[in-house]
Amino acid sequence: MTGATSGASGTEAGTVVIDGAYIATVGGAEYAAGHIVAENGRITRVGSGAAPDVPGARRIDGRGCVATPGLVNTHNHLYQWATQGLFADGTLFEWLVGSYEIWHRLDAEVVSGTTTAGTAWLALSGCTTASDHHYIYPAGRGDIAAAEVEAARRVGVRLDLARGSMDRGHSQGGLPPDTVVETLQGALEGTAAAIDAHHDPAPESMTRVAVAPCSPFSVSSELMRGAAELARAKGVRLHTHLAETLDEEEKCAAEFGCTPVEYAEKLGWLGEDVWFAHAVHLSDAAIARIAETGTGVAHCPTSNARLGAGICRTTELLAAGAPVGLGVDGPASSELTPLAGEMHQALLMARARKGPQALTARQALHMATLGGARVLGRQDELGSLEQGKLADIALWRIDGFGYDVIDDPVVALTFGPVPPLERLLVGGRTVVERGELRTVSHGEAAEAGRAAHRRLTQEVSR
Numbered sequence: 508m509t510g511a512t513s514g515a516s517g518t519e520a521g522t523v524v525i526d527g528a529y530i531a532t533v534g535g536a537e538y539a540a541g542h543i544v545a546e547n548g549r550i551t552r553v554g555s556g557a558a559p560d561v562p563g564a565r566r567i568d569g570r571g572c573v574a575t576p577g578l579v580n581t582h583n584h585l586y587q588w589a590t591q592g593l594f595a596d597g598t599l600f601e602w603l604v605g606s607y608e609i610w611h612r613l614d615a616e617v618v619s620g621t622t623t624a625g626t627a628w629l630a631l632s633g634c635t636t637a638s639d640h641h642y643i644y645p646a647g648r649g650d651i652a653a654a655e656v657e658a659a660r661r662v663g664v665r666l667d668l669a670r671g672s673m674d675r676g677h678s679q680g681g682l683p684p685d686t687v688v689e690t691l692q693g694a695l696e697g698t699a700a701a702i703d704a705h706h707d708p709a710p711e712s713m714t715r716v717a718v719a720p721c722s723p724f725s726v727s728s729e730l731m732r733g734a735a736e737l738a739r740a741k742g743v744r745l746h747t748h749l750a751e752t753l754d755e756e757e758k759c760a761a762e763f764g765c766t767p768v769e770y771a772e773k774l775g776w777l778g779e780d781v782w783f784a785h786a787v788h789l790s791d792a793a794i795a796r797i798a799e800t801g802t803g804v805a806h807c808p809t810s811n812a813r814l815g816a817g818i819c820r821t822t823e824l825l826a827a828g829a830p831v832g833l834g835v836d837g838p839a840s841s842e843l844t845p846l847a848g849e850m851h852q853a854l855l856m857a858r859a860r861k862g863p864q865a866l867t868a869r870q871a872l873h874m875a876t877l878g879g880a881r882v883l884g885r886q887d888e889l890g891s892l893e894q895g896k897l898a899d900i901a902l903w904r905i906d907g908f909g910y911d912v913i914d915d916p917v918v919a920l921t922f923g924p925v926p927p928l929e930r931l932l933v934g935g936r937t938v939v940e941r942g943e944l945r946t947v948s949h950g951e952a953a954e955a956g957r958a959a960h961r962r963l964t965q966e967v968s969r
Contacts, residue, residue, distance in 0.1 A: 520898070520935035521565060522546045526558040528569025528902060529916040531869075532892040533576055533876045537917075543574060545898035548711060548934035553892050571906030572929050573916035575872060576890050577635025577899030578846045579879030582746075582784040582805035582834030585625035585639045585655070586610070586618055589960040590839045599752045599814045599840075603682060606839060609963060611687040615649025617959045622658035624956025625838060627944055630664050632845030632925060635899040635933045636880070636889055637664050638805075638834070640746060640784065642671020642721040643687055644697055652701045656714050658955075663938040663946040665712070665899075667883055669719035669746045670701040674730045680762075682724045694720070695733050702741050710888045711897060711934060715743070722748035723767060724758055728774060735775040744780050744884055747771075750793070751785035752816045768793040777802050782882045784834065785810075786824075787817040794820060798827035803882035806874065808852040809844045810836030818856045821874075822865045832879030847903075847925040850875050854921060868921040898935040903928060 523545045530541035532553060542558030544551050552559070558566075590609055594602040618641070629637050637659070644651055652668060659666035672694035675681030681688070689697065698718055706716035718738035720726040726747075738745045750756065750767040759767045768789065771777060777796065782803030789797070797804065806819045824831050833849045835841050850871040857866035880890030888897050904927040905911070905919045913919040920926060931939035938946055 520548045522561055522563060523567065523898065523932065523935050524558045524561055524564045525567045525569045525574055525900065525902065528572045528574040530892060531573055531575050531872065531917055533873055534891045535893065543892060543900065545900070545932070545935045548898055548936075550892060550894055550896050550898050553894060567902070567930060569902055572902045572904050573920055574892065575633075575901050575903065575920070576876040576892055577901050577931065577933065578633045578875045579832060579883065579885075579890060580629060580634050580637040580834055580846050581782065581803070581832035581879045581882045582807055582836055583625070583629075583637055583639045584641065584837030584839070586613055586621045586641060586643065587837035587839035588621035588625045588956050589617060589963045591842045593839060598754070599816055600682060600754055602814060602840065607683050607687050610643050611645055611684065612963060613643050613645060613648065613651070615651050615654040617963050618651045619654040619658045620955040620959030620962070622655045623662060623947060624952050624959070626659050626662040626664045626666070627947060627949075627952035628843070629835070629846055630662060630931055630938050630944065631928060631942070632847045633901040633903070633928055633931060634846040635665060635901070635931065635938075636667065636883070636885070638667035638669055638717070638746070638883060640669040640671050640719050642673055642719065644672070644689060645687070652705060656705050660713060661947055662944075662952070663933050663936065665714070665933065667715045667717060668701065668705060669717040670698045671719040671721050672698060672730065672734070673721045673725040675725050675727045679727070681726075688725070691727065691730050691733065694730055695737055698734070699737060699741070702743055706741070706743060708742070715883075717744040717746045719746040722751075722755070723770060724755060731774040731776065738780065744782070745776060746782055746784070747776070749783040749786055750788045751811075752814075753788060756788050766790065766793060768796060772796065780884065782830070782832075784836070785816065785819065787811055787819050789820055789824075791823070794823050794827050794829070797824065798829040801830065803830040803832065805832055805834040805882060806853060807834045807836040807841065808849060808856045810841035812852075812856070813840055813842075818860055820860075821853065822857050822861050825870065830878060830881040831874055832882035833875045845925050846875065847920075850921045851923070851925075868915070868917045871921045872917055898932055900930075900932045901928065902930040
């Protein structure tokens with residue numbers, strides 16, 4: 508069996524050489540039998556042919572594999588790991604109403620467990636950077652943001668913590684119960700505190716923080732405006748759900764007299780520092796405005812299908828030049844979805860709408876890597892295999908049964924089931940090796956998720 512390594516297989520970065528793999532750099536050349544050299548967490552060389560001899564390097568035999576950039580997850584709700592499989596036949600609003608009755612009991616211990624399990628699952632599907640939209644912060648239940656940051660750091664995945672908030676409970680015409688929302692001042696102060704405590708703007712950062720009020724049906728216009736002002740004063744990005752369902756569009760029309768995108772623009776929520784989750788129901792005019800302003804979109808095909816929300820118009824968004832990345836969304840609306848599998852889902856959804864030329868294998872890979880990095884504002888650091896970029900690399904085995912008769916490695920990666928993950932490097936450090944976690948163990952990650960589920964459901968039963 509190929510894929511053996513020499514040298515240490517732990518998590519130290521040092522110098523790493525990948526040799527003999529098919530290299531899909533994304534956005535540049537592809538090499539049928541190429542090499543990658545990384546030193547101290549950054550790529551120093553990518554090219555065709557055999558790798559140079561680098562004394563003391565950790566060498567990885569890439570024969571039979573395709574190397575891609577580590578995948579970038581642009582939208583998730585890790586806390587939902589504990590509530591998978593519930594309200595299986597509900598619409599988005601029905602699913603939310605039922606779920607809020609459980610989620611408002613979240614605490615730091617639950618979030619530590621769900622983050623451990625969720626980021627481990629993402630790593631096992633090739634993810635090296637994950638944006639997590641967490642918007643439930645019950646008072647008196649510990650430092651939830653700190654628990655999440657620490658858990659992701661232990662697993663070894665870069666975390667983009669989209670510090671969410673809600674201030675519009677049921678009594679104010681919002682969807683969530685009053686027990687789960689913050690005050691306007693509390694939401695802004697809590698978000699500012701998370702930025703001050705955890706945001707690291709350095710290029711190699713393992714933790715970034717974004718300002719992320721939840722959605723128009725759970726957030727006041729005052730919080731939306733205040734969030735935009737806060738983010739720009741702090742120099743961080745803005746994120747929210749938008750245009751996910753027809754219910755939302757109808758609610759915006761009835762309450763604000765405009766579409767969700769028009770409402771967002773009135774509040775200062777279009778621009779290169781903004782990205783929206785889902786963006787399923789967009790008119791041609793909305794797509795043009797999103798593209799003109801450089802606003803990003805996190806496409807979550809499996810969740811949109813699971814909830815019956817519709818299909819994002821990715822073909823039109825990409826043609827217009829909008830930044831589009833992929834997201835798995837929350838595990839409770841996208842059960843056990845691997846990030847790599849969203850490339851396949853995105854292909855199918857686009858082609859179901861627009862035919863077999865709607866989205867190619869390489870476009871799907873681009874959305875999962877460089878497209879996602881652009882959405883998160885990290886395209887200069889992540890998303891492609893280029894000299895100077897961070898050594899976030901996924902190595903997929905495509906020489907096994909079934910994959911070995913597909914001549915195009917990128918088609919093999921995206922058209923069928925997710926291939927085995929031979930190696931995952933984050934900043935040159937091994938996080939996954941031959942399908943096994945090398946930071947926390949499989950057993951530890953699984954038990955953390957089970958314990959979070961038990962704790963949350965026991966809280967509900969009290």
